[in-house]
Amino acid sequence: MxxxxxxxxxxxxxxxxxxxxxxxxxxxxxxxxxxxxxxxxxxxxxxxxxxxxxxxxxxxxxxxxxxxxxxxxxxxxxxxxxxxxxxxxxxxxxxxxxxxxxxxxxxxxxxDADAAGLAEVRYGAAEGHRGLVIVTTLGTGIGSALVYDGVLVPNSELGHLEVDGHDAERRAASSVREREDLSWHDWAKRLTTYYRKLEQLFSPELFVVGGGVSKKADQFLPLIDIETQIVAAKLRNxxxxxxxxxxxxxxxx
Incomplete structure (x- = not known):
């Protein structure tokens, strides 16, 4: 060593x-x-x-x-x-x-999502961005991190917002796409509903999307219909x- x-x-x-x-x-x-x-x-x-x-x-x-x-x-x-x-x-x-x-x-x-969010804001997809950045990790559930001007607001747990009468992650997590065999297009519709809710509540400057599925961001991010800029995470694992x-x-x- x-x-x-x-x-x-x-x-x-x-x-x-x-x-x-x-x-x-x-x-x-x-x-x-x-x-x-x-x-x-x-x-x-x-x-x-x-x-x-x-x-x-x-x-x-x-x-x-x-x-x-x-x-x-x-x-x-x-x-x-x-x-x-x-x-x-x-x-x-x-x-x-x-x-x-x-x-x-x-x-x-x-x-864990807060750690990933800090890393993406300091070194990754949100480096240099001021204002509110929301980092979401799409996996078994939905993790989230709120970072304002580089400062973490911990334990946001935005995967548990109620969307269409459901816990958001039970409708829109990556695991749900796999379990229900959703097409990228159908999954993106659910993600659009979710991210519009986050827009309505927080008006962020930027969304960063992490989790293993972010490797395939080109398959679904362009299909998410929101006003806020949304980009794939860079640091991944x-x-x-x-x-x-x-x-x-x-x-x-």
Whole structure:
């Protein structure tokens, strides 16, 4: 191992199937070394996952840089308040404290969509944009991040807005398109309804669309009929790790 990671912040992206991490160069907004992936343990209790975080950090040279961790849930002052796709034992857990104790590092936890949003605004598709940027991740559900003049407004959870009498993500998530075998055109109609609702409520300067399906943005983004500019995310799989490291650095400062 090289000493390249020393002093650099570290980002960990915690998902339902895998836990990925790497030291991050915040000047460039990219990994300073190749990321490492470890399968998410089952059950994915906080203690079991914290062990994996420690194992992951042990695969890189020790550093005094802060560690950012994404969690697929609402996070307030390091405490997790929801757990849609992870073990329910996370709810009420002070994860900052738990993982700091387990790893001996300065750890800061952030909602996964918020981390991706921060990364896209600082280094990706929304770099240089002022005003309100809304980043949405279309996947199993719909994650969201509100960033105003570069400052994160955390835990927006805009995938749970009611649209046409439904939780928005139950109508318009990427998983719904696959499950219902919707054409790109039919899915784009649902996305149009969703993004018009966001326009009506927030009047953003820009929408950024992330999630795995953003690789196929040319198939559906041009079909979304809204007034606000809407573009595909750029950082894709790197966004969670980069955003988590950025969040932890700014939280420490």
């Amino acid at each position: 090289s000493g390249k990671g020393s002093g650099l912040p570290f980002g960990i992206d915690f998902g339902g199937t895998g836990i990925k991490g790497a030291p991050v160069d915040l000047e460039k907004g990219e990994f300073a070394q190749d990321r490492v992936r470890i399968d998410t343990p089952h059950p994915s209790t906080p203690d079991a996952v914290a062990e994996v975080f420690a194992e992951l950090l042990g695969k890189f040279e020790s550093s005094d840089g802060p560690v950012g961790v994404t969690v697929p849930g609402v996070v307030v002052k390091g405490v997790v308040h929801s757990a849609a796709n992870i073990d329910k034992h996370w709810i009420g857990e002070d994860v900052d404290q738990l993982i700091t104790a387990k790893t001996g590092r300065d750890v800061h936890v952030v909602n 790197a966004a969670g790790i980069v955003g988590a490291a950025l969040y932890a650095t700014e939280a420490r400062e």
